[in-house]
Amino acid sequence: MEPVKRVAGRMAPLDLADVDTDQIIPKQFLKRIERTGYGPFLFYDWRARGDFVLDRPEYAGAPVLVAGANFGCGSSREHAPWALRDFGFRAIIAPSFADIFRANCYKTGLLAVTLPDSQVRHLIDLVSEDPTAEVIVDLEARQVRGDGFSYRFEIDAFARECLLGGLDEIALVERHHKDIAAYEKRRAEWLPAVK
Secondary structure, three states, X not given: OOOOOEEEEEEEEEOOOOOEHHHHOOHHHOOOOOOOOOHHHXXXXXXXXOOOHHHOHHHOOOOEEEEXXXXXXXXXXXXXXXXXXXXXXXXXXXXXXXXXHHHHHHHOOOEEEEOOHHHHHHHHHHHHHOOXXXXXXXXXXXXXXXXXXXXXXXXXXXXXXXXXXXXXHHHHHHOOHHHHHHHHHHOOOOOOOOO
């Protein structure tokens, strides 16, 4: 996983609350086990209706998604953050997230930032009026900054450490490879061995 220190660029507004993972990535696209290739299917049903906000050229390539409350509710599929990341998003800002969705975001290097409703509303209104508006989502400083504003956010300390260091669960274990090797040398011979 790549380290996440800051995400800078344009925003895309998704002014909807209770966006569930079934809408983020519909069930028919969950047959694969790879973590990539899901971007084209992001919000598939909504995009099929036409004139979906994320298909508008002014929001193409925006690395920051600004959404309504309870983003990522529904089933716990990891494919939802995979699809968002594969589409090009590196940070999502919302008033609240489903807990499992937020955890899955952090595990895949997608920064989920919670801000108060009024601050999220400001960002949605800002980008709706000016699609070229940019923000910096600074994980090191725990701030979302733009022209004339700076909003502080909180994040779980462990999740922050993992994102800043680019550490997924495997990398966390690998940091202890010397201790693991030392244990393997002294463990009882009758215990099963990993080869």
